[in-house]
Amino acid sequence: MLKASLSSKVDPRDAKLSMAHFYVAFTALLVGGLAGLLQVLVRSGKFQLPFGIGYYQVLTVHGVLLGLVLTTFFILGFHLAAVSKTSGTLTNKQRTVGWIGFWIALVGTVMAAVMVLLNQASVLFTFYAPLKAHALFYLGLTLVVVGSWFNSAVIIMKYAEWRRANPGQPSPLLTFMALINTLMWCVATIGVASTVLIQLLPWSLGIVDTVNVGISRTLFWYFGHPLVYFWLLPAYMAWYVVVPKVIGTKVFSDSLARMSFILFLLFSIPVGFHHQLLEPGIDPAWKFLQVILTFLVVIPSLMTAFSLFATFESFGRSKGATGLFGWLKKLPWGDARFTVPFIGMVAFIPGGAGGMVNASHQMNQVVHNTIWVTGHFHLTVATAVVLTYFGVTFWLVPHLTGRTLTKKMNKLALTQGILWAVGMTFMSGAMHAAGLLGAPRRSSFSEYGGAAQAAEWIPYQIAQAVGGSILFIAVLLMVYIFINLAFFAPKGEQEFPVGEATNQAEKAPMVFENWKLWLGITVLLILFAYTIPFIDLIQNAPPGAKGGRFW
Amino acid sequence: MAKAEMKYDTQPENEEHSSLKGTLASVFILGAILVVTWVGVYFLYLDRF
Amino acid sequence: MHMHKFEKIWLIFGVTALLVFLTVLGVSAFYLGNQPPSCLATVDPEKVDTTAPFNEPGLKKVEGKDWDYELVFVAQAFAYTPGDVEVPLGAKVKVIATTKDVIHGFEVAGTNINMMVEPGYISELVTTFDKPGEYLVLCNEYCGSGHHMMTSKIKVVE
Numbered sequence: 001m002l003k004a005s006l007s008s009k010v011d012p013r014d015a016k017l018s019m020a021h022f023y024v025a026f027t028a029l030l031v032g033g034l035a036g037l038l039q040v041l042v043r044s045g046k047f048q049l050p051f052g053i054g055y056y057q058v059l060t061v062h063g064v065l066l067g068l069v070l071t072t073f074f075i076l077g078f079h080l081a082a083v084s085k086t087s088g089t090l091t092n093k094q095r096t097v098g099w100i101g102f103w104i105a106l107v108g109t110v111m112a113a114v115m116v117l118l119n120q121a122s123v124l125f126t127f128y129a130p131l132k133a134h135a136l137f138y139l140g141l142t143l144v145v146v147g148s149w150f151n152s153a154v155i156i157m158k159y160a161e162w163r164r165a166n167p168g169q170p171s172p173l174l175t176f177m178a179l180i181n182t183l184m185w186c187v188a189t190i191g192v193a194s195t196v197l198i199q200l201l202p203w204s205l206g207i208v209d210t211v212n213v214g215i216s217r218t219l220f221w222y223f224g225h226p227l228v229y230f231w232l233l234p235a236y237m238a239w240y241v242v243v244p245k246v247i248g249t250k251v252f253s254d255s256l257a258r259m260s261f262i263l264f265l266l267f268s269i270p271v272g273f274h275h276q277l278l279e280p281g282i283d284p285a286w287k288f289l290q291v292i293l294t295f296l297v298v299i300p301s302l303m304t305a306f307s308l309f310a311t312f313e314s315f316g317r318s319k320g321a322t323g324l325f326g327w328l329k330k331l332p333w334g335d336a337r338f339t340v341p342f343i344g345m346v347a348f349i350p351g352g353a354g355g356m357v358n359a360s361h362q363m364n365q366v367v368h369n370t371i372w373v374t375g376h377f378h379l380t381v382a383t384a385v386v387l388t389y390f391g392v393t394f395w396l397v398p399h400l401t402g403r404t405l406t407k408k409m410n411k412l413a414l415t416q417g418i419l420w421a422v423g424m425t426f427m428s429g430a431m432h433a434a435g436l437l438g439a440p441r442r443s444s445f446s447e448y449g450g451a452a453q454a455a456e457w458i459p460y461q462i463a464q465a466v467g468g469s470i471l472f473i474a475v476l477l478m479v480y481i482f483i484n485l486a487f488f489a490p491k492g493e494q495e496f497p498v499g500e501a502t503n504q505a506e507k508a509p510m511v512f513e514n515w516k517l518w519l520g521i522t523v524l525l526i527l528f529a530y531t532i533p534f535i536d537l538i539q540n541a542p543p544g545a546k547g548g549r550f551w
Numbered sequence: 552m553a554k555a556e557m558k559y560d561t562q563p564e565n566e567e568h569s570s571l572k573g574t575l576a577s578v579f580i581l582g583a584i585l586v587v588t589w590v591g592v593y594f595l596y597l598d599r600f
Numbered sequence: 601m602h603m604h605k606f607e608k609i610w611l612i613f614g615v616t617a618l619l620v621f622l623t624v625l626g627v628s629a630f631y632l633g634n635q636p637p638s639c640l641a642t643v644d645p646e647k648v649d650t651t652a653p654f655n656e657p658g659l660k661k662v663e664g665k666d667w668d669y670e671l672v673f674v675a676q677a678f679a680y681t682p683g684d685v686e687v688p689l690g691a692k693v694k695v696i697a698t699t700k701d702v703i704h705g706f707e708v709a710g711t712n713i714n715m716m717v718e719p720g721y722i723s724e725l726v727t728t729f730d731k732p733g734e735y736l737v738l739c740n741e742y743c744g745s746g747h748h749m750m751t752s753k754i755k756v757v758e
């Protein structure tokens with residue numbers, strides 16, 4: 001934010017690279033949203049899929065497209081735009097690397113998608129061994145990750161270039177945040193790349209007969225939890241830096257924002273066991289250790305909550321608000337760039353509360369693999385995160401395409417956000433309730449042989465279908481808005497809002513830019529949390545599992 | 552903002568000018584939601600076998 | 601780096617709450633023995649049917665252990681053996697399960713009996729069946745096209 005380039009636009013050549021990512025992301029939203037609609041309809045018990053399409057094939061489409069493709073492509077596009085804006089236009093070399101990464105990831109996505117559509121990979125987006133998908137599915141996912149590494153390289157190169165050009169200066173806040181998310185992603189993807197390349201691909205090709213399930217899952221979840229923070233941190237970037245500018249105030253505290261991001265880097269990786277709490281083969285003491293680390297990663301989110309409320313209150317009071325909550329009235333509710341991410345922030349409160357329940361060691365027995373979990377992450381990723389991405393889309397896409405967000409589109413965007421909130425309240429609320437009663441996730445409609453307990457879940461499943469249908473309308477609206485902003489909105493200048501730190505705020509301590517230190521601690525924490533249980537898994541490994549195709 | 556102007560002073564923010572009591576109230580409401588949710592499910596856990 | 605006084609108060613409250621939660625969980629887990637199912641024993645997934653105790657699925661009374669019964673389940677796509685079982689009310693039971701093929705879940709709806717069942721591993725959990733009724737057992741981890749048909753039943757009877 002310290003750069004003279006503040007008022008400048010993202011260079012059109014960089015804009016094209018970002019937009020390429022967004023086309024993929026919003027295509028995924030449309031198709032994935034349709035799959036979501038089909039799922040809620042099937043689970044209501046009142047609808048059956050035509051043409052012999054399987055429920056689990058549809059669910060794989062939904063999870064892969066929305067959980068992996070939409071998020072990853074949106075994030076890469078946003079990172080690139082944010083860095084190009086705050087640290088300067090990419091060099092030609094950097095941009096070429098970015099394009100190579102984009103195409104590799106796109107080819108990978110298409111490969112995986114084709115295998116899913118051919119019903120060769122109905123293994124859901126977590127592809128747990130020993131359900132054996134077609135090798136091209138694993139290869140496709142590998143390419144997505146490899147492509148993302150190229151894009152990560154761009155962010156790292158640009159950051160290094162900026163630091164060389166500005167010795168002794170803290171990097172621009174958005175660049176710093178994008179870099180943290182990139183570094184976390186690079187460290188985390190080692191896990192999933194290892195299990196896919198070393199275990200799953202050779203096994204699926206028939207080179208080896210069996211797979212070690214415990215190790216594969218542990219490597220997967222070493223990646224799986226930072227994955228959800230990889231989704232979340234771009235939303236935090238928008239909350240910390242963009243939203244203050246949109247409402248017309250300053251970033252509450254530059255240094256505290258940096259500190260919370262550093263904490264995310266340190267603590268979001270050595271916590272994967274909280275997804276494996278009910279699994280055999282892992283000593284409960286190691287699980288508990290990772291539960292403690294998981295609780296530590298709550299702290300930066302508590303800091304974020306304070307910063308955001310403080311930003312809003314300071315703004316409201318500067319506009320003359322009085323009373324305890326008078327500042328709420330002063331916020332620009334008519335501006336979708338603010339209101340839609342704000343709905344996301346609100347959703348993150350129950351989302352975070354549910355997350356703490358999930359991570360609570362033995363309490364996980366109440367909710368594990370029930371539809372409560374699905375309700376939880378539709379609040380976190382599918383509301384807090386994606387509504388913030390949408391809020392970014394409303395200004396970033398026109399900024400990149402040289403168009404503007406019209407009043408009419410802004411209104412539509414507000415409608416979209418409200419529909420999403422209403423739909424999600426029904427769907428996620430019903431999922432949480434049914435989950436506490438024991439209704440399982442990842443399951444097609446079933447009466448479970450007429451069991452009385454299963455009958456109790458059906459009204460909630462109907463409520464899910466009502467909410468899900470409203471959500472689908474919101475998805476369609478969003479895709480329409482995206483197309484408008486990308487191709488049809490009137491030409492003009494749309495601001496890229498980058499908040500500045502409060503004048504009096506101190507300069508961010510340079511220790512935050514000491515990557516040897518932070519990456520060093522990150523690695524130490526990972527080794528601390530994983531080495532012994534991982535060696536145990538290897539030394540006490542049972543005979544491998546053959547697995548196969550069960551769909 | 553040109554770079555030459557980039558002077559930070561190290562004084563803490565002026566706390567009297569903008570009261571943050573609404574923020575404090577808000578985060579404590581948030582905290583209450585976290586605690587109630589957690590305790591609620593914990594009792595469910597205790598109640599079940 | 602400056603932090604507002606209220607933020608300090610908030611973080612102290614937050615961190616204290618986290619510590620209280622962790623303490624409650626830790627005491628319950630390590631002193632009262634309420635650990636999440638984390639059995640370390642393994643089994644050859646190809647030889648489940650001939651390996652004790654999985655060669656005789658069902659409820660069995662045991663002597664001289666901390667629990668009165670062992671309830672053994674074998675999971676495979678897409679069924680559990682036994683398909684239904686009765687447990688006397690108040691019995692302290694060790695539930696033991698494994699799978700012959702892919703990963704399954706083992707959930708007794710409306711209870712805390714919920715564990716992952718993974719090929720090569722044995723999953724165990726000790727609990728006291730202290731509420732009568734008919735409980736649905738179901739698979740809560742995707743295992744293939746018949747995943748939602750995979751069920752069993754536990755009747756807790758006086």
Ligand code: HEM
Nearest residue numbers: 033036037039063066067124125382441442443468471472
């Ligand atoms: C139209 C909007 C949406 C609807 C109606 C919807 C509905 C659903 C339903 C019913 C399930 C659970 C199915 C089951 O467990 O049997 C599900 C799973 C899931 N949804 Fe959504 N969803 C929507 C949007 C989203 C969005 C925007 C995201 C992500 C950004 C998302 C990510 C996921 C993921 C990752 C799963 C888990 C898939 C799995 O368990 O394998 N959904 N969705």
Ligand SMILES: [Cu+2]
Nearest residue numbers: 224225274275
């Ligand atoms: Cu996690």
Ligand SMILES: [Cu+2]
Nearest residue numbers: 704739743750
């Ligand atoms: Cu199963």
